[in-house]
Amino acid sequence: MITTTVHDDIRAFAAAVRSHLDDLPLDEVNDLLDGLEADLADQASEAGEQFTLPDAATYAAELRAAAGLPERGSAATPKKRFTLVDDVRRGWAELHDRVRATAMGAWLLDLLVSLRPAWWVLRGVVFYLWFFLAFMPRPSTGGILDAILTLSYNPVSWAILLACLLVSVHWGRGRWAPFAWLRVVRTTLTVFAVIAVPMFAGSFSTALTKLFVGWVDAPQAADATPGLAVDGQRIRNIYAYDAAGNPITGVQLFDQDGNPLRTIGGVGSSEPYDAYFAGGGGPVPVADSYPGAAPLWNVYPLREIPADDWAWDTMTDLATATLPAFPFDRVQPLPQGDRSASAAPTPGPTPSAEATPAAQPTQAVTP
Known part of the structure; x- marks a missing residue:
């Protein structure tokens, strides 16, 4: 385990080595010292208490020699290049030193370093x-x-x-x-x-x-419940009665655009049975089927297979579907009369006596 003291020693060593290379351009110094602290930290973790830091001046000289750079103070030492990048790096380093000079700043920087x-x-x-x-x-x-x-x-x-x-x-x-x-x-x-x-x-x-x-x-979306629904409750079947209140079968229903009015959703509508109710929602509606024609889902009431007779593991015979019992044997008949005459006709002008020819008596013709 690396202690905080070892970390501080490594940072101080890296700063000392950098100071011995400050006669070189900043980008070359960064290249030479790139990863130095991380490498030393790894060595400290492996060596434990036997870990010791070398002399900073000697280490800097070895880095110069390994990179083929001249010794410090040599006439061949390249001049520093002051660029915008170097100025930004130098300003960042100065800011780092100022922040670390305070107790709170040092604590904050150490925290950020630990979060790297x-x-x-x-x-x-x-x-x-x-x-x-x-x-x-x-x-x-x-x-x-x-x-x-x-x-x-x-x-x-x-x-x-x-x-x-x-x-x-x-x-x-x-x-x-x-x-x-x-x-x-x-x-x-x-x-x-x-x-x-x-x-x-x-x-x-x-x-x-x-x-x-x-x-x-x-759940509130219009398409959340497949097919027809009232207040979110799925409609399984539709029952029709005539004007006299008697139940009728074979009623074909369409919407305002002429589309078949189905109680099942659009997905799977070509199936001859309703998978929604087959999954456990009650009796399973079955469409009207005719040879060579697609299943008709808008002919009411739909035939149904009782829920207890439906099984997924075996092929259920759809021919066993029967018309369900109507909810009422008979309902209230509609009032008699023409329902299209919802309002009394507007009286027209009454013909005058002059305009209306008088009826002439019929005279018998004697042969």
């Missing part, structure tokens, strides 16, 4: 989302939610996610970036990942909200 593994994992997740949105096929829910849901059934998605996490963690430890251009790629992707985190979080929250609202509102 969580950021490495989050960055790997962002890499996975980028890859998924760019290359992986998506089903129907759309966007970032698909990237999460696909993990429940697609092992390839898990392989991609684990690969992204592995790359991100090793990059965070200063590994797997041996070339300068690869370190530039790492830094660039990290910056974009920081920007993408709140965007992905907002998108994921919106997708979850839509999904949750869809689940909550589903």
